[in-house]
Amino acid sequence: MSLAVVTLKKGEGRLLKAGGMWVFDNEIASIMGSFLNGDIVLVRDFDGYPLGKGFINTNSKITVRLLTRDENRKIDSKFWEDRVRDAWEYRKKVTETGCCRLIFGEADFFPGLVVDKFSDVLVVQSLALGIDRWKEEILELLKKVLKEDGIEIRGVYERSDVKVRRQEGMELYKGFIGPEFPTLVEITENGVKYQVDV
Numbered sequence: 001m002s003l004a005v006v007t008l009k010k011g012e013g014r015l016l017k018a019g020g021m022w023v024f025d026n027e028i029a030s031i032m033g034s035f036l037n038g039d040i041v042l043v044r045d046f047d048g049y050p051l052g053k054g055f056i057n058t059n060s061k062i063t064v065r066l067l068t069r070d071e072n073r074k075i076d077s078k079f080w081e082d083r084v085r086d087a088w089e090y091r092k093k094v095t096e097t098g099c100c101r102l103i104f105g106e107a108d109f110f111p112g113l114v115v116d117k118f119s120d121v122l123v124v125q126s127l128a129l130g131i132d133r134w135k136e137e138i139l140e141l142l143k144k145v146l147k148e149d150g151i152e153i154r155g156v157y158e159r160s161d162v163k164v165r166r167q168e169g170m171e172l173y174k175g176f177i178g179p180e181f182p183t184l185v186e187i188t189e190n191g192v193k194y195q196v197d198v
Contacts, residue, residue, distance in 0.1 A: 003042050004033030006056065006064055010046040016066065021054070021106045023064035031056075037169065038129040042071050055111065055130020059169035065111035065128055077141070080134060083109055084141045088149075099187040099196075102142065112168075115142065118185045122156045123198050124177065129168045132160075139177065155181035157198045 008016075012027035023043060035041055035056055043051040043064055053075070054066035067075060087108040091097050102122070103115040112128025113135065124139060126132045143153045161174040185196050 002033065003040060003053065004031055004035040004056070005042045005044055006031050007044050007048075008046055008051070013045065013051065016043075016051060021066040021109075021111055022062045023054070023066070025058075025061050025063045028063060031058075038133050040067070040075050040130070055128060057129045057168055059129075060167055062128075065106075065130060067109070067111065077137060080138050081141045081145070084138065084145050088142075088145050092149075096189070099189055103138075110138070113138065115139070117146075118196050118198055119187050120152060120154045121181070121183075121185050121198055122153055124156060124158050124160070125162070126158070126160045127162065127164055127168065129170055132170065136177065155179065157183065159198075 006023065006028055007030045008023070008027050009029040013023065016023055029046060037057045037059060039056055040053055041056045041064060042053050043066065045051055050071040052066050052069040053071050053073070054064045056064050073079065087103050091100055091102060097117070099118050101114065102117045103110050103113055105112060105114055110131060112126060112131040114125040116123045122139065122142065124135065126135050139156055146153060156177040158177050159174055161172045165172055183198050185198060187194050187196055
């Protein structure tokens with residue numbers, strides 16, 4: 001199946017070309033081909049030059065959230081597992097991983113997704129329609145990668161109860177993903193123990 005193509009207006013896309021990951025609605029000249037909001041589309045400059053591929057959502061001012069600059073890269077489980085591994089390896093190098101932000105949206109190339117680790121519990125927030133479709137698979141990949149380092153995740157809680165989801169055409173949601181578990185978690189930060197209710 002061929003992907004829809006989003007073409008930018010001449011002179012637009014400066015932020016994207018400077019390393020940004022968003023295409024705004026007022027930068028788009030045309031969208032050719034059929035798609036549903038949340039689908040992956042190709043992004044091209046006004047002259048047809050490929051700029052990458054990302055999620056589209058015409059409900060949002062941020063119409064496309066770029067995933068990759070390589071328009072030939074397949075977006076599949078392998079793609080997300082590579083991203084998960086990169087994020088985890090980076091955290092292990094720069095921070096204490098007992099309690100940390102595992103995935104930080106665009107900074108880790110997961111547009112609209114935030115995942116925090118509180119000891120053996122993950123708390124997820126999904127702010128974009130496209131990434132929401134992949135959310136549960138990404139969480140399973142996170143559990144798999146953490147387990148390889150001996151970290152068993154006992155539960156996942158979602159806190160997607162922020163108003164910005166409405167701008168994406170999404171409902172607010174708060175609750176367990178998977179089995180329920182006691183939400184009081186003990187964490188240690190700088191040698192100090194805290195009780196956190198996720």
